[in-house]
Structure formats: C-alpha cells, structure tokens
Amino acid sequence: MAIDYDAFERRHIGPSHAHEDFMLAALGYSSLGDFIGAVVPENIRMQERLADLLPSAMTESEVIAQLRAIADENEVVTSFIGGGYYGTITPPVVLRNVLENPAWYTAYTPYQPEISQGRLEALFAFQTAVCDLTALQTANASMLDEGTAAAEAMTLARRVSTVSDAAHFLIDHAVHPQTLAVIETRAKPLKIAVKTFDPSQGLPEGDVFGVLVQYPNTYGEILDHSSLAQSAHERGAIVIAATDLLALTLLQAPGEWGADVAVGSAQRFGVPMGFGGPHAGFMAVREGLERSLPGRLVGQSVDAAGNPAFRLALQTREQHIRREKATSNICTAQVLLAVISAFYAMWHGGDGLRFIAERIAKQSNGLRKSLTDAGYKVSATTTFDTFVISEVDAKSLVAKALAAGINLRLIDSSRIGISMDETTSGKDLAQLRTIFECKEVSGESVSFGDLSRKSTYLTHPLFSSYHSETAMLRYIRTLSDRDLALDRTMIPLGSCTMKLNATTEMEAVTWPEFSNLHPFAPAAQSRGTRRIVQELSDWLVAITGYDAVSLQPNAGSQGEFAGLLAIRNYHDSRGDSERDICLIPSSAHGTNAASAVMAGMKVVVIACDEKGNVSVDDIKAKISEHQGRLAALMVTYPSTHGVFEAAIGEICGLIHDGGGQVYVDGANLNALVGLSQPGKFGADVSHLNLHKTFCIPHGGGGPGVGPVISKLHLAPFLPNHPLDVTAGPATGPGPVSAAPFGSASILPISWSYIQMMGGAGLTHATSVAILSANYIAHQLGEDFPVLYVGEKGLIAHECILDIREITKTSGVTVDDIAKRLMDYGFHAPTMSFPVPGTLMIEPTESEDLTEIERFISAMKSIKSEINEIISGAISHEDSALAHAPHTSHAMLVEEWDRRYSRQCAANPAGIDQSALIGRRGKYWPTVARIDGAYGDRNLICSCPPVESFA
Numbered sequence: 001m002a003i004d005y006d007a008f009e010r011r012h013i014g015p016s017h018a019h020e021d022f023m024l025a026a027l028g029y030s031s032l033g034d035f036i037g038a039v040v041p042e043n044i045r046m047q048e049r050l051a052d053l054l055p056s057a058m059t060e061s062e063v064i065a066q067l068r069a070i071a072d073e074n075e076v077v078t079s080f081i082g083g084g085y086y087g088t089i090t091p092p093v094v095l096r097n098v099l100e101n102p103a104w105y106t107a108y109t110p111y112q113p114e115i116s117q118g119r120l121e122a123l124f125a126f127q128t129a130v131c132d133l134t135a136l137q138t139a140n141a142s143m144l145d146e147g148t149a150a151a152e153a154m155t156l157a158r159r160v161s162t163v164s165d166a167a168h169f170l171i172d173h174a175v176h177p178q179t180l181a182v183i184e185t186r187a188k189p190l191k192i193a194v195k196t197f198d199p200s201q202g203l204p205e206g207d208v209f210g211v212l213v214q215y216p217n218t219y220g221e222i223l224d225h226s227s228l229a230q231s232a233h234e235r236g237a238i239v240i241a242a243t244d245l246l247a248l249t250l251l252q253a254p255g256e257w258g259a260d261v262a263v264g265s266a267q268r269f270g271v272p273m274g275f276g277g278p279h280a281g282f283m284a285v286r287e288g289l290e291r292s293l294p295g296r297l298v299g300q301s302v303d304a305a306g307n308p309a310f311r312l313a314l315q316t317r318e319q320h321i322r323r324e325k326a327t328s329n330i331c332t333a334q335v336l337l338a339v340i341s342a343f344y345a346m347w348h349g350g351d352g353l354r355f356i357a358e359r360i361a362k363q364s365n366g367l368r369k370s371l372t373d374a375g376y377k378v379s380a381t382t383t384f385d386t387f388v389i390s391e392v393d394a395k396s397l398v399a400k401a402l403a404a405g406i407n408l409r410l411i412d413s414s415r416i417g418i419s420m421d422e423t424t425s426g427k428d429l430a431q432l433r434t435i436f437e438c439k440e441v442s443g444e445s446v447s448f449g450d451l452s453r454k455s456t457y458l459t460h461p462l463f464s465s466y467h468s469e470t471a472m473l474r475y476i477r478t479l480s481d482r483d484l485a486l487d488r489t490m491i492p493l494g495s496c497t498m499k500l501n502a503t504t505e506m507e508a509v510t511w512p513e514f515s516n517l518h519p520f521a522p523a524a525q526s527r528g529t530r531r532i533v534q535e536l537s538d539w540l541v542a543i544t545g546y547d548a549v550s551l552q553p554n555a556g557s558q559g560e561f562a563g564l565l566a567i568r569n570y571h572d573s574r575g576d577s578e579r580d581i582c583l584i585p586s587s588a589h590g591t592n593a594a595s596a597v598m599a600g601m602k603v604v605v606i607a608c609d610e611k612g613n614v615s616v617d618d619i620k621a622k623i624s625e626h627q628g629r630l631a632a633l634m635v636t637y638p639s640t641h642g643v644f645e646a647a648i649g650e651i652c653g654l655i656h657d658g659g660g661q662v663y664v665d666g667a668n669l670n671a672l673v674g675l676s677q678p679g680k681f682g683a684d685v686s687h688l689n690l691h692k693t694f695c696i697p698h699g700g701g702g703p704g705v706g707p708v709i710s711k712l713h714l715a716p717f718l719p720n721h722p723l724d725v726t727a728g729p730a731t732g733p734g735p736v737s738a739a740p741f742g743s744a745s746i747l748p749i750s751w752s753y754i755q756m757m758g759g760a761g762l763t764h765a766t767s768v769a770i771l772s773a774n775y776i777a778h779q780l781g782e783d784f785p786v787l788y789v790g791e792k793g794l795i796a797h798e799c800i801l802d803i804r805e806i807t808k809t810s811g812v813t814v815d816d817i818a819k820r821l822m823d824y825g826f827h828a829p830t831m832s833f834p835v836p837g838t839l840m841i842e843p844t845e846s847e848d849l850t851e852i853e854r855f856i857s858a859m860k861s862i863k864s865e866i867n868e869i870i871s872g873a874i875s876h877e878d879s880a881l882a883h884a885p886h887t888s889h890a891m892l893v894e895e896w897d898r899r900y901s902r903q904c905a906a907n908p909a910g911i912d913q914s915a916l917i918g919r920r921g922k923y924w925p926t927v928a929r930i931d932g933a934y935g936d937r938n939l940i941c942s943c944p945p946v947e948s949f950a
Contacts, residue, residue, distance in 0.1 A: 006059045009761035012500055012753075013768050014848035020768065022849065023775040027794075036675065036767050039774070039794045041646040044681040046545075050674040050759035053542040057758025060504040066755070067748060071513035073528030077402070078428055079518040081409045082386050082419020083218055084146055084176045084738070085276070086268040087516070089422055093469050094270060094343045097476045098336075100510060102697075105336055106486035106501055108493060109296075109701035112818060112828050113311035114303075114885050114925045118479030119339060119700040120310035123298045125462055126266070126280070126342035128942040132457040133248040134241075134262040135255030136284035138941050141296040141312075142266070142338035142702070143281030144330070144554050147182030147738030149263040150175075150212060150242055152294045152328055153283060154183055156261065157210030157238035158192060160292050167207035168193045172242075174217035178738045179242060181722045183212075185734035189568055189600030199223055203231050212240040215254060216247055219417065220364075220379055220386030224451055229258025245269060245282070246422075247384045249350070249357040252451045260286050265738075268421065270344030271337050272510075275529050276519035276739020277554055278703035278746060280337035290314070290939065294328035296335075296701065301935025304883070304928040305890070311930050313939060329557040329594035336699030343476065346466045350458035356422050360385045361446040364420045367429060374438035382448060386419040389436075401435050407521050460943040482926045484827050486697075489923070490851045491827040494798040494840025495589070495640065497670045497692035505695055505752040509745060519739040520723050530726070533741055536751045540688060540709060543754075543762070544669075545677025548715035550728055551707045552735065554742040556667065557591045559687025559706030560634075562736045564599035566685055566710060566717035567632045567661045569733055573717075579631040579659065583622055585614045587640040587834040589665060601631055612641030612788030619651060623658040630660040637678065638668050638796035640834045641788040642773075652682025661685065661714070669693040670844065671770055671797035674763025685710040694750035705743050705750070769797045769845040772852060776843055779856045783863040787838055798842035800835060807837060810869040811876035814839055817862055822885035823908055824858040825923040861909045880905050885925040 003010065010016075015023065020032060029035040058066065079087060090099065098104045110116030123141040130139035143149035154169050161167070169187065171180055173196040180196070187194045197204050199213050200223060211232045216222045229239045240261040241254035246268050248254075254262045267279040285293050291314060299313030345353065361384050368387045371378045379387040389397075394416050401408045406428070409417030418432070433440060458464075466472040485491075491498035508514055517526050537549045553559040564582070571579045582601040584592050586608055593603045604626065607618040614635060623630055633655045638644045645651075652662045664683035670693045672678065678686050690696045690705035698704075708718060719736045720728030727740035741747075757765065777786045777799035784801035803814050814837060818828030830840040843852055862881070869876050876882055878899040886905040896902055907922070 007057065007761070008060050008502070008504070008756035009057065009764060012502060012757065012761070013765055013845050014851070015768055015772065019849040020771060023771055027774055027778055032767050032771065035771060038792050039644065039770055039790065039796070040675050041644055043646065043649050044676045046675060046677055046680070050543065050763050052759065054539055054759040055755065057761050058755050060756060063504060063752050063756050064507060067508045067752065070528040070531055071508065071511055073531060074513040074517060075525040076512055076516045077405055077407045077521065077525055079273070079407045079521065080418045080420070081407050081518045081520055082417060083409060083520060084178065084265060085273045085518050085520070086419065086421035087423035088268045088270055088272065090270045090272060090340065091344060091347045093472050093476070094340055094347065095510065097473060098340055098343060100506070101480070102487040102501065103480040103483065103485055104339065105506070105697040105699050107483055107700040108491055108496065108498060108698050108827065109332065110312060112822070113309065113930050114819065114927055115484035115822050115827060117310055117926050118482035119335060120298050121479055122339040122342045123335065124300070124310055124943065125346065126338040127298060128460060128462070129342060129345040129458060130245070130282045130284050131942045133245050133253065134243065134284040135253030135455060136259070136262055137287045138290040138293060138297070139282060139284035140293050141298050142333040142335065143263070143283050143295055144334060144558065145277060145279055145281045145738040146176070146242065146263065146265040147179045147735070148558070149281035149283050150179045150240070151183045151186040152330065153212065153240045153261045153263050154187065154192065154210055155190070155328070156289070156292050156294065157240065160289060161209035161236060161238055163209040163236040164207050167209040168195050170203065170208055170211045171196050172213040172217060173198050174219050174221065175212065175214040175242060176218045178721070178723060178735065181735050182738055185736060186598070188733070189565065189598065191600070199225060199228055203228065203235070208232065208235055208237045210238045210240060212242060214242045216244065216251070216384050216386065219388045220383040220419070221381060222251065222384065222448060222451060224257070226257040233258065244384070246353065246357050248453070249354045249457070250361060250384065250453055251448055252453055253455065255286060256455065260289065266338065266341035269341035271340055272515035272745065273518050274515050274745025275517040275526060276741060277737070277743035278334055278337055280334040280341050290941070295330045296333045297941055299935045300940040301930050301932060303930050307927060309927040309930045311932055311935055313935050313941065329561060329591045329598055330555070331557050331591050332555055332704055333702045335701040336703060339700065343472070345458060346463050347472055349463045349467060350456070353458070357384070358446065360420045360422065360424065362443045363424055363429060365446050366441055366443045367418070367432060369441050370433060370438040371436055373441065374436065376436065382446060385421065386417060389416045389418070390414060392416060397435070402522070404431055404435055406431060406435070407518065459945065462943060484822070484923060489825055489827060490843065490847045490855055492829045492841045492843055492855060493827070494642065494800070494830040494842040495667055495833070496830065497689070497842060497844055498698065499695065499844035500846035501695050501697035501749070502753070504756070505749045508748040508752070514745050514748060519741070519744070523726065529744055532747050532751050533744065536747055536754070539754050540707060543673055543677070544686065544688070544709055545679030546686070546709045547679070547712040548718060549707050549709040550718040551705065551747065552719045552721070552727060552737050552740065552742040553687065553706040553708055554737045555702070555704045556687055556689045556706035557595060558736050559708045560591055560595035560665070561598050562708040562719050563663050563685040563687050563710070564595055564601065564632065565733050565736070566708065566714045567663065568599050568601065569717040570661065570714055571631055576659070579629055581626040581629045581631055583619065583630070583633040585635060585640070587612070588634060588636060589640065589667060592634045592665060596634065608641070612639060612643055613645045613647065614639065614651060616647050616651060619654055623654060627658070630655070630658045632661045632663050634663045634665060636665040636667055638671050642795050642798040642800055642840065643788050643790045644796050646791065649681050656682070667692065668797065671766060673766045674759065675766055679711060685714050690750045695753040696746050696749045703743055703746055705746065765845040769843070772843040772845065772847065773797045773799055773841070776841055776852060776856060780859055783860055787835060798840055801839045801841065802837070803839060804837040806866055810866050812866050812869060812881050816881040816884065819929055820862055820881050820884040821858060822925050823906065824861070825920070826855060826858055864909070874899055880908070885929065887926060887928055888924045890928060
C-alpha cells in the first residue's frame, strides 16, 4: 500500500498497516474490513461512507493556512465591555510552559494521586488563593464557569437550608445577566422559585432559602451587604456572593461581611477571554459547608512513609457512588485553567495583584471623574473597574467608539457600561476621552471607605517565591516532572479515550484572533469563530446522523443535562408533563442519574444480563410498570461494559412505543465514528465529548466540551442564550453555560482534527481503536479474564478485565495493580467501573504497537508476581504489589528489609523489553501509596497560614 507521507492520518493513528495486519492475524482475521464486520452489528452499520459526508482531508500545513484565513475574519477590538469577561495578560512563562505544554494539557483527572502530585499541588495553590481572597475556609479545585458555579451554589443552599421547600431563591437584580439566565435554566426543572430584588432595599417579605448578590455588581456598584447577610441568616437563608478575585485585593472579603458561599470566575487571573471560555469558575464555602461542596476538592493527606501528599478528597467520583442521590452532576473541573490562574497568582503575589487592581481602580475612577466634569451622568459612587453612563444616546456613542476601535457595553438605549482591566493603557484612556470629549484629570489613589480591605492575603511563601522567570520556570518544570501524562506514556483508561492531542490541533488556541474575543462583542467581530462553530456543527451532524447541535455545554455533564432538558421540554410542549420516569441501566455513567434528577426526572434502574447487555426483558417490564410516565431511556452505546449490543434498535423501538425518548450517552463515540450513527439507529438525543473522541485534551481534568445533538423534533428545545440570539432557538430553555458558545476558544482543536482526518481517516481511526482493544483483550485474556464480550467473542473499543477471582485467591486488588503499574511507567486503567473489582482498558487508535506491547508485557509481569503470591512463594503483605509504587527515596534506604529485591521494586521484569524502550528513562513517583481515609478524616484543603511556619 502506497504511503501518503503528508497525511495527518498516518501521524494520528499509531499502528502502521503492517502492525494492523499483525494484530488482525493474531485475532484470526485477514482484513480490517472483515474484522469490523464481525464486531459491529449489521443492523446498525452506516449505509453511507463518512468520506462522502465530510470534506476531503487536509494536510497539517494546509489546515494551519486555513485557520489563519479564518482567524483573519475575526476582528480583535479593545474591549471595555466587562460583565464577567476581561482582558488579561497571561505571563509568557506560563503561556509557553503550561498552556502550550503537553505535560500539562494531556494529563488526566488525578484519580491516581501518586502520579499526579504536580497538578494537585498547583490546584492546592488555586484553592488557597481563592480561600485567602474570599476569606472563606474551603474552596474547590474549580467549577465550569461563573454562571454554573452560581447555579451550583443555589442548589447547595437548597440542600443545606432548613427553610421550607416553598421558599424562594433571591437574586440581586444587578447580577451579570448570563448568570441570572443560567440559574433560571437550572431552577425551573427543580421547581425552585427564583426572584430578583434590589439589595439596597433589603430583603423582601416571604420565606427565603438563599440569597445571591453580585459584589461588585454588573454595573460596578459596591454595596455593603453586611446587614443584608445578617438579616438573611436570621431567616435561615444561605448568603452567596458572586464576586471578582482581583477586586477582592482591594475590597472587604465576602467571608468578612457574612457571606456563606462565594462564586465567580478566575478568568482575569491570566486566562484569555477566548470568546467565552474555557475559564475556571470557583466556589468557596464557610466552615461547616465543606462536605456539601460540589465538584473536585484537593486535600492533603500522607503517604505510606508518612510524608505529606495531595489527593482528591470527599466528593471524588461522587456520581458513581451516590448516582441519583448525588448533589451535583459535575464530574470534572477546569483544571488546566485553574492551574494557569494559580501560577498567575504566584507570579504576581499578593502585592503584585494589588498593584494591578489599584491601577485599574485609579484608571476607572479617573475617567469617571473626567466624564462627570464634562457633564455626563455617571455612577455616583467609587468603583473598582466598572461604571455606567446614563441619559445618553447609547447606540450612537457605542457606534462612535467602535469606529475608533473600542467596544463599549450597550446596556439599553440610554445607558453605557465601561469596564477597565489589566490591559487598559494610557492610549486607550486617551481614545475614550476623545470619544466622550472630556479632559484628563489627575489620578488619585482610591479608597473604598469601610469596605476597603484590611486583612492580608496570599501570605504563604508559595506566593512570594516565584517572581523571577528563572524561579517560575523551574517550579513549573518541577511540578510537571511529578506527573505522568500522555506525553510520557499510554494512559489506557476505559471510557475516557486518552488519545493523541496533536500539536497542529492545539496551535490556533492561543492566537489572539481567537483568544482575545469578548463573548458579547458585536457579532461581526467574530465571523471567523462563528464559521468554526457552524462548520464543526455541520460535521458533527453528518458524523452522528442527527439534525441539530448546540456547542454551548462546556462539559459532558452539561451536555447530558441539556439533552434531558430538551426531552423534558418536548414532553411539556405536548401536554405530557406527567412523563417523568428516566430509565437508566445499572452500568451507566454516574453522571447520567444525577443529570436526570437535575432535569426534574425520577430515575428507575434497568438491570443488565449476564453478558453485560441491557436487559430487554427488564426494559419491557419497567415500561409496563410506568406506563404513561415514561420520559426517557439513557443508554451508553457501545455499552459501558464495552460491547456492541445487537438489540439497541429493538430497545429504541420499545421506548418510542412507550411514549419515551432515547438518550444515547456519547462517551463511547470513538467506537462509532464512520461505522454507525446514533441518530440513524433510533436515538433522539446525545451529548458528545469533544475532549474524548474529537481530541480536545483532558488538561488534568478539564477543559471539556460536551455538545448536545438531537433529532429535528428536539431541536427547538436545545440551549439558547439571552445575550446572543444566534446561539440557539428562541424556544430553547435558556443557557446551560455562561457564554453563548461555551468554551469557544478550544473548538479549533476538534475542527482541525476532523479537517485533517477527513471521513476516511476518521473511519480508519475508529476501526484501529477497536482492533487494538481486541488485541489487548486477546493477549491478556489468559492471565486476566475478559468479563464481557459480544456475540462473536469480540469487544468494542475497550475491555474489562475481571480481577475479582484473583483478589479472592491472592488478596491482590485492582488498587494494587494500579499502583504497581506506576513502577512500570504506566497510568492505571479505569478501576472498578462499571463493575467493582475490575480494570477497564481502552488503548485508542493513537497508541502504536510498541507501546501496546509494552503495556501487555507489564500486565503479564504483574500477573507473574500475582502467581508467586498464589503459589505461596511470597505473601501479599510482603509483595512488591502491596508496597507499590516505589519512590527513589524508598530505593535509597541503607537497610533494605523487603522480601523482594530493589531491582524487582524499581526495575521489574518486563519494563525494558528493548533498547528503544530502555532509552525512555525511568519514571519515579514522588510519593508512596497515599492514605485516602486519613485525608478525609483530617481535611486540609489549603496552605496553612504563614504564622504556622513561625
């Protein structure tokens, strides 16, 4: 076969054609086509070739040239819009060494903390910065954005408040409008009554379980909320402050005036606006609420040697444990962005942040005084960064500013908003004075009176040690060396699709034409980005066989919620409001059940049969039992058990006959692209994980994009946005994310991937992913039984190895195997999901045969160690498996008292199968096995105060 050396496809797909033939021969097949024909049920196979539905593949250089042309369609204009999105300067040392560094952006969620200490330490610093600035005890490791963080705070308040279920949730009338809209979307299916109010007038009458204020508010006003907070507490309500971390360097912290919860966005801590995202939202809570905090929480524990070590605490994978009783469907964070914000805080330190904030306040109030002197009616009180001009011809002035290359915020026909930020220059201010025909006034220091900040913050040495580029560069490198990411090794996680995130795909993300756009700038300024949104949408529709898509959801969990919300609203539109039962298989992703509850549905669990398939008989029984109330079935395809269920068409038909809709979770789409289309085999709606199948990197646990995609009859109920009529249908339920197009700045990644692969390349990638998974299952099957297989003894793109019998006979657990794999330089497969006591492996199409064989060799070597335990040659307690992982410090002890050799511990058999692999170098975990229970009992989630070092 002739090789196209320019084709991106051959660089993305790891195995060569010769290696494909080798794996096929091992499985007993002569061609890839014959193999796929045996794996994928005929009744769901695509009738068209994907190559005929998508543009022809481009080379990498052609895609970069095309992206350059598209970027030129955008117009980057100096923004004074504000409203939650601000210009910022990403420190170049952080831009190059974190945002553009695969050691950081290809890492996975830190479920294996021993090989995640670098990003966990950075997240611990992020939590510390948020706690310090908000003066609240505990912060999480980031939320998806400010709007969804506020919505999560509302549901937290509802859970912990003892006020009656009929109580209202009150929202500041001057909250950012996108935040209000996201809260209203979330509140409606939960039957939470939301009311806006004016905080300056105190609390209205009636029962209240929660109060949210914007501080400073969207118009720049800074109100003293201490009396309001006291009144709310007397009435049993939780007080939430939506706030700005940079403003809090100058203003009294929410925790100091009585807030129970603080939420917001860390975007202006070094993360570009990016047309709306991705950005790290944050949430911090007072003492007593930490165990109700949604999302990820990094805590400090100890390892087996008694040394401090970081891990995820408390809510880790809550959805898989509590399912429909979960307090949130958030299963991820915005780790990469939170890490950038943490390094930004370290780079500037407390004094540096205050200097930036004081400059902004001085600029804002200086211009405000200039305008006042010129006769304009301007906000009367001292502001931080934002003020409003009223009683003007707003449209004319906005147009005049735009002609000068400046975006102002059009509030209404007579009001304009102006917001300063870190990037505001003297030249910008001079232009504004020209536009408004006012004179410069001498700048003065700004005081906020009683609301001026008096407490200290960021006093920990972490925030005063890395102010030189040399120090910061070395610290970033030190942390990245503590992690094991995709740039070092295969990450064989089932259900998570850790594939190549190609450099060419990533290149455009940091171009200013994409990264410096404000999400609410005039639409004409974002033609290029909107073109990417439209073309990517069209391609996803073609790939899946659906009819309409929204790219707004900024995580898979939010895509789930949006899809179920579409089903809920569809039934309501037909007068079928009584349909509230959502059937979910017992094997489903844990977020499924939590999302269903958020959409106002009741979860009924469907059993799986002995082969791992969804039980058709149980579905029939549940449909009959809940006749007239069936709303939906949520099912993952291929199944969460890693097999293609031949009955999927029949199952969809049964649900439709029962009056319900079919939601297919798109987590496993990497086994379908080019082979089968959910929209054609009976599904009504799905979410897609662009951070899985379509190459957006996981970033250590975020960012993600989780588009919702549906058939035509559900299209009117996809998300929309009050600030952008082009973002969705007028009949939509409102936004599920703060920005109209969610995490728009990373959409060029998936656009590039599809454009470079073309339909034929995508189909080939899917086929190789399935082939590699079956090869691993075949090679390991004798040592570790494969739990579920399809009708012909084959699996889909992932396999489940059953460790339960091994555990019974040897005492070796999945945790032991996961930790021992670290000694071989591997990240563990997915543990105990969807079946406790198992390992789920997904190689993806990007891993070449050398790496696959290295993994197989490591697993076989581990099995030989297990066999020694079973034979009695060594006890489990004395084995390398029980003590793994092994650090360099453990190897250097003078007296080695283990029952196995140092060589066995650090350089086990099978680790160096060739000179090529040997030159890779040894990876050393920096901590020994971590005691998770200790960390939960002794919860430490931020750096200790500097006084503790005295």
